[in-house]
Amino acid sequence: MRSPAVVTGIGVLAPNGSGGDEFWKATLEGHSGLRTVDRFDSSRYPVRLAGQIPDFEAERHLPSRLLPQTDRVTRLALVAVDLALADAGVDPGELPEYGMGVVTSNATGGFEFTHTEINKLWTKGSRFVSVYESFAWFYAVNTGQISIRHGMRGPSAVLVAEQAGGLDAVGHARRTIRRGTALSVTGGVESSFDPWGWASHIASGRLSRDQDPRRAYRPFDSEASGCVPGEGGAILVLEDPREARRRAAPHVYGEIAGYAATFDPRPGSGRPPGLRRAAELALDDAQVRPDEIDVVFADAAGVPELDRLEAEAIAGLFGPYAVPVTAPKALTGRLYSGGGPLDIAAALYAIRDEVIPPTFHVTDVPSGHRIDLVREAPRSRPIGSALVLARGKGGFNSAVVVRAVRAAATL
Incomplete structure (x- = not known):
C-alpha cells in the first residue's frame, strides 16, 4: 500500500x-x-x-x-x-x-x-x-x-x-x-x-x-x-x-487523499471543459464516492460564464444542490498559485473545527446554477472529506481531495 x-x-x-x-x-x-x-x-x-x-x-x-x-x-x-x-x-x-x-x-x-x-x-x-x-x-x-x-x-x-x-x-x-x-x-x-x-x-x-x-x-x-x-x-x-x-509531530491536520489535473480542449471543439473530469479523477484517486464529499471549495472565477461552467460541473458530478459549495477567496481575491493551497488550508481548518466558511458578498445565485452555495454565515457540520478545485487561465484544471486522517492512515 x-x-x-x-x-x-x-x-x-x-x-x-x-x-x-x-x-x-x-x-x-x-x-x-x-x-x-x-x-x-x-x-x-x-x-x-x-x-x-x-x-x-x-x-x-x-x-x-x-x-x-x-x-x-x-x-x-x-x-x-x-x-x-x-x-x-x-x-x-x-x-x-x-x-x-x-x-x-x-x-x-x-x-x-x-x-x-x-x-x-x-x-x-x-x-x-x-x-x-x-x-x-x-x-x-x-x-x-x-x-x-x-x-x-x-x-x-x-x-x-x-x-x-x-x-x-x-x-x-x-x-x-x-x-x-x-x-x-x-x-x-x-x-x-x-x-x-x-x-x-x-x-x-x-x-x-x-x-x-x-x-x-x-x-x-x-x-x-x-x-x-x-x-x-x-x-x-x-x-x-x-x-x-x-518525531512526535504536534498535530496532523489531514491527508492529501486525492489529486488530478486535466486540460481543457481547444475552443470550438465541442468537447466539454475538463474541470469535472479532474474532480472525478481526484475522487477516484482518493477512493471516495461523490456522496462522501462534505464540501466543495470552488475555483470561483467571478466571471459569469466561467461560474456557470463550474456550477454545471459541480451539479453534474454531485447532483443539484447535493453538496455545500463555498468560496472564501471572495475575501482575499484570486491569489493565482497561492489560491489553491490557501483553500486547502481552509479545508483543513474546516475539517478540524467542523464548520464550513461562507462566501461573503453574494446575494443572488442564479437558479440555473443548481448549487448549494454557503453564504454570509458559517455552517456547522461534521466534515470528513473536502474537494478543492482550481482553474488556470489557458485551460488548466486541478482538483485535490483533503480528508480527515483515518486510524488506518497512521499505522
Missing part, C-alpha cells in the same frame, strides 16, 4: 490575515482584505482594487543579506515557510537534508524586482542593474531560495499553471512522499502589484472594475462582474505519517 501524505504544518500569509489563526478567524467572520492598491498611483487605471497583505515588513523576519536579492514574492514565500515549519514543529537542521524536498508554484515570478532593474537598464545603463536580476525574477526562485535557506536537498520542483498551479504543486509533493521522501514543503504564494504587474493583471480581461470591495468580487452571483487579484497564499508541510509519528 502506498504511503499517504499528511499535512502537519500550515503557513498562511493572506490579505485578510497573516498566520493560520488570524486568517481563519477573518474568514469565518467576513473580514475582507480587498482594498485600493496603494503601492503606486493607481488612480489612472480602470481597476484599482486588490487583495493586499498590509504591514508586511520583510526585514523583521529575514536576514538582511536576503533582502537585496529577493522580490516581495520570495520574501512572502520564505516567511510562510517559517510559519509552516514552526507550526509543524520541524527543525530542518535535525533531519536528513536529502530527505526533505521543496515543491512550489508561482505564476508571475518576481515582477516588481525585474521591473525595477529593467527601468535602471533603460534609464541609467547596464552597469546599474543588480546581479541578482539573473534569478530574482524567475518563477522557480522560491523553490531555490527555500531549499538553500533550510538545507532541503531532496526531490524539488516548481510548477506553473496560473491559479491551478498551487494544487499541482501539492499533488506533486504528495508524489514525492509516496516515493520515499520523508518531508516536503509545498504550496504557493504570489505578489505582482507594481505598475507592470498591474497592467498584466488588467490585460487578462477578467478583473472587475467595480470600486466597492463588497461588490467587486462576487463569485456565482447574478451580478458577478469579474474577480479581484490578490497576493499571498499558503505553504504546507507534507510528511510521511510514519515520519510524523517518529
Whole structure:
C-alpha cells in the first residue's frame, strides 16, 4: 500500500490575515482584505482594487543579506515557510537534508524586482542593474531560495499553471512522499502589484472594475462582474505519517487523499471543459464516492460564464444542490498559485473545527446554477472529506481531495 501524505504544518500569509489563526478567524467572520492598491498611483487605471497583505515588513523576519536579492514574492514565500515549519514543529537542521524536498508554484515570478532593474537598464545603463536580476525574477526562485535557506536537498520542483498551479504543486509533493521522501514543503504564494504587474493583471480581461470591495468580487452571483487579484497564499508541510509519528509531530491536520489535473480542449471543439473530469479523477484517486464529499471549495472565477461552467460541473458530478459549495477567496481575491493551497488550508481548518466558511458578498445565485452555495454565515457540520478545485487561465484544471486522517492512515 502506498504511503499517504499528511499535512502537519500550515503557513498562511493572506490579505485578510497573516498566520493560520488570524486568517481563519477573518474568514469565518467576513473580514475582507480587498482594498485600493496603494503601492503606486493607481488612480489612472480602470481597476484599482486588490487583495493586499498590509504591514508586511520583510526585514523583521529575514536576514538582511536576503533582502537585496529577493522580490516581495520570495520574501512572502520564505516567511510562510517559517510559519509552516514552526507550526509543524520541524527543525530542518535535525533531519536528513536529502530527505526533505521543496515543491512550489508561482505564476508571475518576481515582477516588481525585474521591473525595477529593467527601468535602471533603460534609464541609467547596464552597469546599474543588480546581479541578482539573473534569478530574482524567475518563477522557480522560491523553490531555490527555500531549499538553500533550510538545507532541503531532496526531490524539488516548481510548477506553473496560473491559479491551478498551487494544487499541482501539492499533488506533486504528495508524489514525492509516496516515493520515499520523508518531508516536503509545498504550496504557493504570489505578489505582482507594481505598475507592470498591474497592467498584466488588467490585460487578462477578467478583473472587475467595480470600486466597492463588497461588490467587486462576487463569485456565482447574478451580478458577478469579474474577480479581484490578490497576493499571498499558503505553504504546507507534507510528511510521511510514519515520519510524523517518529518525531512526535504536534498535530496532523489531514491527508492529501486525492489529486488530478486535466486540460481543457481547444475552443470550438465541442468537447466539454475538463474541470469535472479532474474532480472525478481526484475522487477516484482518493477512493471516495461523490456522496462522501462534505464540501466543495470552488475555483470561483467571478466571471459569469466561467461560474456557470463550474456550477454545471459541480451539479453534474454531485447532483443539484447535493453538496455545500463555498468560496472564501471572495475575501482575499484570486491569489493565482497561492489560491489553491490557501483553500486547502481552509479545508483543513474546516475539517478540524467542523464548520464550513461562507462566501461573503453574494446575494443572488442564479437558479440555473443548481448549487448549494454557503453564504454570509458559517455552517456547522461534521466534515470528513473536502474537494478543492482550481482553474488556470489557458485551460488548466486541478482538483485535490483533503480528508480527515483515518486510524488506518497512521499505522
